[in-house]
Amino acid sequence: MAEQRMGFFTDTTVCIGCKACEVACKEWNDVPDDGFVFRATSYDNTGSLGASTWRHVAFVEQDGRWLMMSDVCKHCTHAACLDVCPTGALFRTEFDTVVVQPDVCNGCGYCVPACPYGVIDRREDDGRAWKCTLCYDRLRGGMEPACAKACPTKSIQFGPLDELRERARERVERLHAEGMTDARLYGESPDNGVGGTGAFFLLMDEPETYGLPPDPVVTTRDLPAMWRWAGGAALALALAAGVAVCFAGRKP
Ligand code: SF4
Ligand code: SF4
Numbered sequence: 001m002a003e004q005r006m007g008f009f010t011d012t013t014v015c016i017g018c019k020a021c022e023v024a025c026k027e028w029n030d031v032p033d034d035g036f037v038f039r040a041t042s043y044d045n046t047g048s049l050g051a052s053t054w055r056h057v058a059f060v061e062q063d064g065r066w067l068m069m070s071d072v073c074k075h076c077t078h079a080a081c082l083d084v085c086p087t088g089a090l091f092r093t094e095f096d097t098v099v100v101q102p103d104v105c106n107g108c109g110y111c112v113p114a115c116p117y118g119v120i121d122r123r124e125d126d127g128r129a130w131k132c133t134l135c136y137d138r139l140r141g142g143m144e145p146a147c148a149k150a151c152p153t154k155s156i157q158f159g160p161l162d163e164l165r166e167r168a169r170e171r172v173e174r175l176h177a178e179g180m181t182d183a184r185l186y187g188e189s190p191d192n193g194v195g196g197t198g199a200f201f202l203l204m205d206e207p208e209t210y211g212l213p214p215d216p217v218v219t220t221r222d223l224p225a226m227w228r229w230a231g232g233a234a235l236a237l238a239l240a241a242g243v244a245v246c247f248a249g250r251k252p
Contacts, residue, residue, distance in 0.1 A: 004160040004162065005095070005162075006095040006134070006159065006160060006161065006198070007096075007097070007159075007160075007161040007164060007197075007200070008072060008075075008134070008145070008157065008164075008198070008199040008200070009156075009159075009164035009165075009168050009188075009200060009202070010069065010070055010071075010072070010155060010199065010200070010201045011154075011155050011168070011171060012067065012068060012069040012070075012155065012202055013155075013175065013183065013204060014153040014154065014155045015057070015068040015069060015153065015155040016068070016152070016155075017057055017059060017066070019057050020147075020150040020151060020152060021057065021147035021148075021151050021155075021156055022046065022053070022056065022057055022070075024147050024149065024150035025055045025132070025146055025147050026054075027146065028135060028146035029054065031053075031054060034052040034053050043059045044057070048118070048211070049072070049073075049118070049131075050121045051124075051131075052123065054072065054073070054132040054133075055071070056070070056071045057070045057071075058070075058210055058211060060209055060210060067204060069210045070151075070155060070156055072132050072147070073098070073117075073120070073131045074117055074187060074194070074197035074199045074200075075097045075098050075132075075134060075197060075199050076098065076194040076196075076198070077190065077194060077195030077196045077198070078218040078220075078221075079092070079098045079194070079218075080111075080114040080116065080194075080218045080219040081111035081114050081119075081120050081131075082098055082111075083218075084110040084111055084220060085100075085110065085111055086106075086108060087104050087106050089102075089104035089106070089129070090111060090129075093136055095134070095136075095139050096161075096198060097133070099134070099136050100120070100129055100130065100131060100133070102128050102130070105128040106128075107122065107127035109122050109127075109129065111129050112129065113219075114219050116193070116213060116217060116218065116219055117212070135147075144158045145158055161198060165188050165200075168185055168200070168202055169185070171202060172185060172202060175202075182205060183202060183204055184202070184203055185201070185202055185203075186200060186202075186203050186207050187199070187200035187201060188200035192215075193217035193218060194217070195218070
């Protein structure tokens with residue numbers, strides 16, 4: 001494990017919706033196109049995160065303002081996708097990020113419904129699961145992820161998570177002091193339902209406005225209790241079967 005956890009701080013207040021992050025991600029990671037869909041209702045032509053959209057720039061049009069946000073895998077502290085993967089294709093890296101290895105993924109798809117953010121997705125043509133790797137290969141080479149490198153406004157910032165959290169808190173304080181009291185952080189708290197995320201956001205409205213779940217919870221939270229319960233039930237059944245065998249052997 002790395003001495004310092006690395007992550008993303010995405011400050012949506014300075015995003016200009018240029019999509020350089022989406023393009024840089026596709027270029028570096030060789031992610032195929034996702035259909036070039038013209039939705040006719042929005043400038044958003046990728047729609048959502050998916051197997052072939054690892055960064056997604058949301059465009060929210062409100063009265064008098066645009067809200068833009070570059071979304072990504074949250075690299076959760078408690079990552080349900082990783083918990084349920086039966087092949088070990090999903091693993092936690094030395095940077096404390098969550099990565100899926102395409103050559104180990106068998107396409108079972110268990111990870112897809114397990115993700116509380118709807119991030120990880122199977123590709124239709126090969127059936128395997130794909131998502132943001134936080135540019136694992138670049139990190140190993142001492143470089144920052146491609147999206148952060150390409151972002152012209154520094155809306156996407158990469159670095160040690162502790163430093164990013166500190167910087168984000170200062171930014172929120174400054175915005176509040178300037179009268180933008182709607183500014184709030186999303187995902188940075190280790191007390192949230194996934195133990196905090198390695199990719200967190202500064203938002204200017206409720207999370208739902210950007211299509212983010214307001215109170216996500218790791219979907220495997222109750223698994224240990226369920227296994228304990230199942231183990232107890234199996235033991236009770238075995239005991240009952242043993243007692244039945246004993247009585248069956250007795251003469252009336
Ligand atoms: S956001 Fe979803 S895919 Fe990303 S680490 Fe968390 S559970 Fe896994
Ligand atoms: S590159 Fe930066 S400014 Fe451009 S859309 Fe992405 S996050 Fe926004």
